[in-house]
Amino acid sequence: MPPAAAAGSRRSDFASGSKEEMRLLRNGEFVSGAVLAALGVFIIMEAREWEYLGPDGPGPGFFPLWYGIGMLVLSVMLMVIHARQAPAPASRGMTGTGRAFATWAALVVCVALLKVLGFIVAFSLLALFIVRFLYRQPFGKALAVAVGGAVGFYLLFDVALNVALPAGMLGF
Amino acid sequence: MESFGYLMQGFAVALTPYNLVWCFIGVFLGTVVGILPGLGPAATIAMLLPLTFQMNPTSAVIMLAGIYYGSKYGGSTTSILLNVPGESASVVTCFDGYQMARQGRAGAALGISAIASFIAGTFGVVGLMLIAPPLAKFALSFSSPEYFALMCLGLAMVVLLAGESMIKALLAMLVGLWIAGMGTDLFTSTSRFTFGHSELLDGVDFVVVAIGVFALGEVLGNMEIREGAQMLPVPKGLRNLLPTWQDLKDCRFAFLNGSVIGFLIGVLPGAGSTIASFISYGIEKAVSRRPEKFGTGVPEGVAAPEGANNAETGGAMVPLLTLGIPGSGTTAILLAAFILWGLRPGPLMIQDNPTLFWGLVASMYVGNVMLLVLNLPLIPLFAQILRLPAYMLYPFIFGISIVGVYSVSGSIFDTWMLALFGLLGYAMRRLEYPSAPLILGFVLGDSMERALRQSLMMSQGDPTILVARPMSATMLFLAVLILLAPLFRKANAWRVKAIVEGS
Numbered sequence: 001m002p003p004a005a006a007a008g009s010r011r012s013d014f015a016s017g018s019k020e021e022m023r024l025l026r027n028g029e030f031v032s033g034a035v036l037a038a039l040g041v042f043i044i045m046e047a048r049e050w051e052y053l054g055p056d057g058p059g060p061g062f063f064p065l066w067y068g069i070g071m072l073v074l075s076v077m078l079m080v081i082h083a084r085q086a087p088a089p090a091s092r093g094m095t096g097t098g099r100a101f102a103t104w105a106a107l108v109v110c111v112a113l114l115k116v117l118g119f120i121v122a123f124s125l126l127a128l129f130i131v132r133f134l135y136r137q138p139f140g141k142a143l144a145v146a147v148g149g150a151v152g153f154y155l156l157f158d159v160a161l162n163v164a165l166p167a168g169m170l171g172f
Numbered sequence: 173m174e175s176f177g178y179l180m181q182g183f184a185v186a187l188t189p190y191n192l193v194w195c196f197i198g199v200f201l202g203t204v205v206g207i208l209p210g211l212g213p214a215a216t217i218a219m220l221l222p223l224t225f226q227m228n229p230t231s232a233v234i235m236l237a238g239i240y241y242g243s244k245y246g247g248s249t250t251s252i253l254l255n256v257p258g259e260s261a262s263v264v265t266c267f268d269g270y271q272m273a274r275q276g277r278a279g280a281a282l283g284i285s286a287i288a289s290f291i292a293g294t295f296g297v298v299g300l301m302l303i304a305p306p307l308a309k310f311a312l313s314f315s316s317p318e319y320f321a322l323m324c325l326g327l328a329m330v331v332l333l334a335g336e337s338m339i340k341a342l343l344a345m346l347v348g349l350w351i352a353g354m355g356t357d358l359f360t361s362t363s364r365f366t367f368g369h370s371e372l373l374d375g376v377d378f379v380v381v382a383i384g385v386f387a388l389g390e391v392l393g394n395m396e397i398r399e400g401a402q403m404l405p406v407p408k409g410l411r412n413l414l415p416t417w418q419d420l421k422d423c424r425f426a427f428l429n430g431s432v433i434g435f436l437i438g439v440l441p442g443a444g445s446t447i448a449s450f451i452s453y454g455i456e457k458a459v460s461r462r463p464e465k466f467g468t469g470v471p472e473g474v475a476a477p478e479g480a481n482n483a484e485t486g487g488a489m490v491p492l493l494t495l496g497i498p499g500s501g502t503t504a505i506l507l508a509a510f511i512l513w514g515l516r517p518g519p520l521m522i523q524d525n526p527t528l529f530w531g532l533v534a535s536m537y538v539g540n541v542m543l544l545v546l547n548l549p550l551i552p553l554f555a556q557i558l559r560l561p562a563y564m565l566y567p568f569i570f571g572i573s574i575v576g577v578y579s580v581s582g583s584i585f586d587t588w589m590l591a592l593f594g595l596l597g598y599a600m601r602r603l604e605y606p607s608a609p610l611i612l613g614f615v616l617g618d619s620m621e622r623a624l625r626q627s628l629m630m631s632q633g634d635p636t637i638l639v640a641r642p643m644s645a646t647m648l649f650l651a652v653l654i655l656l657a658p659l660f661r662k663a664n665a666w667r668v669k670a671i672v673e674g675s
Binding site for chain 2: 028029032036039043046050051052053056058059060062063064067068069070071072075077078081095097099100103104107110111115116121123124127130131134135137145146149153157161163164165168
């Protein structure tokens with residue numbers, strides 16, 4: 001593969017990695033393996049509460065029990081493979097991940113505000129935050145995107161398509 | 173001959189002004205999302221799905237399918253002009269397409285790409301039209317054990333080629349099965365995994381999972397980086413976009429190779445258009461009289477992979493429409509869309525809904541012509557989309573995701589679930605868990621459990637029913653063989669090579 005083409009692949013942004021990427025991936029593998037193992041145990045425990053095999057055939061606990069066992073076994077295998085690998089190098093900061101988590105946190109705040117302020121205002125605040133603070137655009141431009149976007153959504157969904165947007169205490 | 177008659181009826185459906193408009197909107201949006209790196213057809217279809225509920229199913233499926241195959245056309249534009257593939261299926265197009273553009277032949281590369289896409293896309297539709305009806309007739313003999321085995325085989329194929337780590341792919345699939353199991357058990361009315369939330373008694377809505385994992389996961393991943401690739405100039409005017417006779421002569425085998433390989437690989441679940449484009453490129457290079465020139469800007473190096481990734485869509489529709497088994501994340505979303513409209517893809521689909529099936533096939537012919545017209549003279553215009561800054565695009569995607577989810581159920585609870593699945597989608601990308609097995613496990617989970625339980629009811633609890641019937645035994649044997657592939661060094665080396673090249 002020509003190097004330039006390889007550089008273009010978006011998935012390789014995660015895969016090709018710096019030491020930081022590898023460290024994050026390996027630690028993440030262990031943590032995700034542990035979380036999935038816990039989920040597997042939870043599924044097995046829950047499935048045991050339901051009927052496994054009844055007079056008419058398998059009960060509601062039959063299928064979950066087997067995929068729960070599968071999940072537990074595979075996640076333990078993942079953790080064992082991780083444990084056999086060399087220790088990960090030290091961290092050098094994680095700006096990219098921080099940006100993604102900040103965006104997600106802003107989305108959560110936006111969802112929390114839907115009931116109070118309604119979609120129009122909550123979306124405007126989300127857009128303002130993304131454009132102004134994550135993309136560091138001038139405040140005027142950020143405000144224009146936020147207000148323009150909110151008005152666009154209102155006109156497209158509420159007016160043109162007659163699809164109700166989440167309304168807040170103010171009634172819109 | 174019978175098919176020809178039905179196809180004519182399909183054209184009568186597809187050529188109504190209403191359906192023509194939706195077909196155009198679909199292929200137009202497909203071209204746009206194909207051009208935009210980081211926004212794929214799966215995310216787009218998931219986001220737009222809620223808006224189609226008010227449409228009639230035929231028009232809706234014509235539009236959504238248009239997004240699917242239209243994105244394959246658009247994906248090559250960024251590969252050629254920016255060396256950044258709009259879709260993973262267009263990675264191979266970078267090899268020779270970008271080199272052609274650097275030599276001042278961007279117009280010819282874009283033109284060849286559009287022509288190859290048209291020829292192979294049309295070949296794929298012809299293949300779909302010819303193969304789907306007899307396959308559906310054959311599948312009418314399937315009962316619950318065969319369906320269970322078929323779903324196992326489909327999931328095994330997807331898991332095999334979803335990511336470098338098969339353990340992670342299997343775990344993603346199991347998480348999908350678990351999410352599918354949430355809600356009320358249809359056999360006994362037992363509520364499972366509802367965590368005390370009455371909103372979960374009906375299960376998790378497909379739209380919430382699809383938009384969260386695909387659209388939000390993708391955008392959150394893209395938020396990590398700021399790209400500033402330099403775009404090569406796009407030649408203006410149709411004449412500059414037409415390849416020379418010599419180019420077309422050089423590509424004549426590549427058109428055929430891409431069409432056949434793409435279609436055949438499309439029919440197999442799991443392989444997908446990325447692998448189709450790599451195999452087609454490899455074959456083209458192997459049979460070429462100038463293999464050493466590949467990678468330096470030869471037109472057949474553009475035609476073969478572009479043809480393959482377009483023919484693949486026709487192939488992928490075969491198992492989706494005739495067996496109800498999707499082979500990728502995007503076709504899984506299409507399957508869910510059919511189910512949400514009250515349709516059940518499977519052996520009876522063509523028989524029970526001839527208008528929809530043949531209307532869709534005919535619309536794909538029409539859509540391919542539209543795409544050729546859109547992609548040849550209008551490429552300079554489409555390339556301007558690349559100038560749209562990310563800070564304007566991403567807030568819009570968040571907004572449409574929230575509105576899309578809310579419009580389905582009118583429930584704020586679902587928007588919380590959306591945020592949760594967005595985080596899951598991002599974490600999966602970050603930790604290299606493939607999302608296709610999760611979405612397939614989620615879409616097939618319910619049917620799979622039902623088929624298994626019905627099979628065991630038929631045999632009064634005896635699991636040997638699954639291997640006592642020849643068809644189901646064969647499919648289960650193949651599924652086990654596929655899952656054991658990583659244990660065989662040579663088979664695993666081939667699998668990893670296919671995935672690494674594809675990523």
